[in-house]
Amino acid sequence: MGSTEERIVAVIMVGGPTKGTRFRPLSLNIPKPLFPLAGQAMVHHPISACKRIPNLAQIYLIGFYEEREFALFVSSVSNELRVPVRYLKEDKPHGSAGGLYNFRDLIMEDNPSHIVLLNCDVCCSFPLPDMLEAHRRYGGMGTILVIKVSPESAYQFGELVADPVTNELLHYAEKPETFVSDRINCGVYIFTPDIFTAIQGVSTQRKDRATLRRVSSFEALQPANRSLPTDFVRLDQDILSPLTGKKQLYVYETMDFWEQIKNPGMSLKSSGLYLAQFRFTSPHLLASGDGTKNATITGDVFIHPSAKVHPTAKIGPNVSISANARIGAGVRLVSCIILDDVEIQENAVVIHAIIGWKSSIGRWSRVQASGDYNAKLGVTILGESVTVEDEVVVINSIVLPNKTLNVSVQEEIIL
Amino acid sequence: MKALILVGGFGTRLRPLTLSYPKPLVDFANKPMILHQIEALEAIGVTEVVLAISYQPEGMLNFLKEFEKKLGIKITCSQETEPLGTAGPLALARDYLVDGSGEPFFVLNSDVISEYPLKQMIEFHKSHGGEASIMVTKVDEPSKYGVVVLEESTGQVERFVEKPKLFVGNKINAGIYLLDPSVLDRIELRPTSIEKEVFPKIAKEKKLYAMVLPGFWMDIGQPRDYITGLRLYLDSLKKKSSPKLAFGPHIIGNVLVDESATIGEGCLIGPDVAIGPGCVVESGVRLSRCTVMRGVRIKKHACVSSSIIGWHSTVGQWARVENMTILGEDVHVGDEIYTNGGVVLPHKEIKSSILKPEIVM
Numbered sequence: 106m107g108s109t110e111e112r113i114v115a116v117i118m119v120g121g122p123t124k125g126t127r128f129r130p131l132s133l134n135i136p137k138p139l140f141p142l143a144g145q146a147m148v149h150h151p152i153s154a155c156k157r158i159p160n161l162a163q164i165y166l167i168g169f170y171e172e173r174e175f176a177l178f179v180s181s182v183s184n185e186l187r188v189p190v191r192y193l194k195e196d197k198p199h200g201s202a203g204g205l206y207n208f209r210d211l212i213m214e215d216n217p218s219h220i221v222l223l224n225c226d227v228c229c230s231f232p233l234p235d236m237l238e239a240h241r242r243y244g245g246m247g248t249i250l251v252i253k254v255s256p257e258s259a260y261q262f263g264e265l266v267a268d269p270v271t272n273e274l275l276h277y278a279e280k281p282e283t284f285v286s287d288r289i290n291c292g293v294y295i296f297t298p299d300i301f302t303a304i305q306g307v308s309t310q311r312k313d314r315a316t317l318r319r320v321s322s323f324e325a326l327q328p329a330n331r332s333l334p335t336d337f338v339r340l341d342q343d344i345l346s347p348l349t350g351k352k353q354l355y356v357y358e359t360m361d362f363w364e365q366i367k368n369p370g371m372s373l374k375s376s377g378l379y380l381a382q383f384r385f386t387s388p389h390l391l392a393s394g395d396g397t398k399n400a401t402i403t404g405d406v407f408i409h410p411s412a413k414v415h416p417t418a419k420i421g422p423n424v425s426i427s428a429n430a431r432i433g434a435g436v437r438l439v440s441c442i443i444l445d446d447v448e449i450q451e452n453a454v455v456i457h458a459i460i461g462w463k464s465s466i467g468r469w470s471r472v473q474a475s476g477d478y479n480a481k482l483g484v485t486i487l488g489e490s491v492t493v494e495d496e497v498v499v500i501n502s503i504v505l506p507n508k509t510l511n512v513s514v515q516e517e518i519i520l
Numbered sequence: 521m522k523a524l525i526l527v528g529g530f531g532t533r534l535r536p537l538t539l540s541y542p543k544p545l546v547d548f549a550n551k552p553m554i555l556h557q558i559e560a561l562e563a564i565g566v567t568e569v570v571l572a573i574s575y576q577p578e579g580m581l582n583f584l585k586e587f588e589k590k591l592g593i594k595i596t597c598s599q600e601t602e603p604l605g606t607a608g609p610l611a612l613a614r615d616y617l618v619d620g621s622g623e624p625f626f627v628l629n630s631d632v633i634s635e636y637p638l639k640q641m642i643e644f645h646k647s648h649g650g651e652a653s654i655m656v657t658k659v660d661e662p663s664k665y666g667v668v669v670l671e672e673s674t675g676q677v678e679r680f681v682e683k684p685k686l687f688v689g690n691k692i693n694a695g696i697y698l699l700d701p702s703v704l705d706r707i708e709l710r711p712t713s714i715e716k717e718v719f720p721k722i723a724k725e726k727k728l729y730a731m732v733l734p735g736f737w738m739d740i741g742q743p744r745d746y747i748t749g750l751r752l753y754l755d756s757l758k759k760k761s762s763p764k765l766a767f768g769p770h771i772i773g774n775v776l777v778d779e780s781a782t783i784g785e786g787c788l789i790g791p792d793v794a795i796g797p798g799c800v801v802e803s804g805v806r807l808s809r810c811t812v813m814r815g816v817r818i819k820k821h822a823c824v825s826s827s828i829i830g831w832h833s834t835v836g837q838w839a840r841v842e843n844m845t846i847l848g849e850d851v852h853v854g855d856e857i858y859t860n861g862g863v864v865l866p867h868k869e870i871k872s873s874i875l876k877p878e879i880v881m
Contacts, residue, residue, distance in 0.1 A: 123867045126867060126868060126881065129865060129881040130881065133539070503881070505532065506530070507529065507530040507532055508532055518879040518881065520532065520535035520863065520879060
């Protein structure tokens with residue numbers, strides 16, 4: 106393999122605004138891929154991971170958001186990481202594989218030997234260089250990243266069965282009702298350009314069936330795929346599932362962390378996982394302090410250089426403080442994300458919460474939640490420009506943007 | 521003559537509707553809320569309306585230009601950069617309101633609907649010769665609001681009492697004022713309350729007079745009052761024998777149906793229903809005490825009461841929607857689903873019943 110000739114193109118699927126309303130209320134103010142985890146946009150993490158791949162030629166972000174929503178981010182991350190990043194807007198839904206196929210000409214422009222496909226809303230260590238090496242060894246068309254989960258939780262994902270020696274993918278079941286396997290699909294893939302042929306095959310098959318339906322009334326009654334347009338191709342059900350056992354697809358298992366970031370609570374958990382990862386990969390990004398010149402820091406904490414934190418505050422573990430935030434004297438922050446321009450006044454306490462841009466937390470007020478990342482109200486979320494007045498208590502609640510709380514609330518959603 | 525409408529900010533009390541449109545553009549009785557007021561002002565000869573806003577959402581300017589053209593009235597926006605309270609915005613818009621003619625100008629609160637007897641108010645203002653006139657309205661529970669204590673025969677205002685614990689009167693500030701330009705000299709450009717700071721001063725000088733508002737009044741800034749307000753509004757249309765009200769064997773009570781909406785066979789519509797442009801109400805549907813906004817489809821045999829169905833939403837076959845269910849824009853309630861007070865944010869599908877009042881994000 107002439108590795109100096111080989112070029113890699115990465116594609117990150119970022120979704121769109123009306124998909125995934127589960128990220129509300131945060132998604133009311135910012136596209137989910139740009140929400141900061143451990144001080145960097147959600148999509149920044151897979152992008153930096155791609156940068157570690159040798160011979161990376163280009164990164165494409167594909168989604169349904171308007172181009173202008175990503176323009177600033179794309180130009181800034183391209184500069185920062187010195188890798189060309191470009192955002193491509195899908196005109197209509199094509200499915201997870203159809204979207205990739207839709208832009209195949211652009212993707213193949215660099216004549217890549219391999220295409221790395223990632224979902225933006227997964228929190229992962231993205232072991233791409235090792236995975237690529239494994240993919241080359243297997244010699245197949247595609248390699249899928251898998252992770253072992255508890256058998257009770259596996260049903261939420263795509264379950265994969267692989268040969269323990271060759272790592273060939275033998276069977277794939279998407280969200281099965283009964284237990285198939287405790288290895289699940291992480292949403293990270295490496296393909297050779299043959300993937301496009303496979304996607305085209307599915308499209309053509311659909312077209313033929315559509316033609317058949319027009320001439321045979323029996324075919325028209327078949328429920329499978331009846332309502333899917335011919336260019337709507339799903340990666341898992343339509344491509345991976347049929348190719349199992351044909352020595353085309355392989356799996357690569359990661360032993361590191363992995364989470365799906367579907368709701369705001371999970372973004373807090375993911376932020377913590379990335380902060381913990383920084384301790385090994387980029388310890389200079391983490392804050393430190395012992396209460397003398399700087400605030401007392403415990404555990405993994407990120408503080409943006411422009412944020413001001415009073416030395417008598419105690420911060421951490423798992424706290425991320427964004428640009429221009431002001432943390433007052435005697436404040437205690439535990440397990441929270443403090444977004445840009447937030448002001449937290451003296452002696453306030455914030456535990457298991459996300460405090461939205463420009464919000465203001467009053468003196469001696471308390472904003473907290475149970476910390477159950479999957480519960481609807483397990484992490485307290487304050488939207489943009491929310492004011493919590495002095496001494497008010499907010500527990501297990503969600504507050505939409507531009508509200509003022511002057512009485513304490515518990516277990517409430519405030520529109 | 522000039523007028524100022526206090527539009528305010530984000531309209532959070534009317535969410536989820538205001539997540540799709542700014543509050544002044546949310547439809548009430550098939551017309552954007554602010555259009556009710558602008559039309560009433562235009563009808564008595566106001567030539568310029570200033571909207572006092574605290575944030576300008578995209579798209580609002582286009583709507584305003586459209587209204588300007590259609591009504592032949594000038595509409596400008598005066599945007600505060602920091603919160604100015606209920607009086608500060610008047611100072612901010614000073615240059616638009618004062619033209620040297622000495623004519624008084626109207627100030628309206630954008631959340632209010634009423635019959636807007638503005639001509640009578642002008643005559644009242646001229647007759648008492650004071651500096652400021654305010655409309656007051658009689659309510660059952662005055663302690664929920666600010667009470668205006670006035671001298672019955674002249675209407676001269678003695679004082680304001682905010683949320684009184686003991687009964688002092690049953691007239692409250694209706695949010696409609698007619699002010700001489702000299703009132704602006706009393707307002708500094710800083711956060712100021714018109715009820716707590718400005719009016720009490722004028723009342724002390726015995727220059728503030730109140731007129732009891734004839735007809736209905738409602739603050740429709742939140743969904744429950746919006747639904748009550750529709751009943752009052754349609755009632756007043758009935759009293760005027762308005763041709764706008766629908767009639768027919770399938771109509772009970774006061775019902776407004778846009779001419780581009782279609783209603784199927786075997787329906788029973790009313791009382792107190794407004795059906796907006798482009799709506800499709802299929803056969804066998806029962807609608808009562810509800811607002812159906814533009815582009816909504818209500819499928820066969822469904823039953824909707826005491827609810828607001830947001831723009832372009834659908835209500836499935838045999839679905840039952842009731843008890844202050846508020847559907848935001850583009851919400852789709854599945855067939856046979858029951859929702860009891862569900863408040864649903866835009867772009868959602870409801871595939872399982874909502875048994876008790878709940879917010880669905």
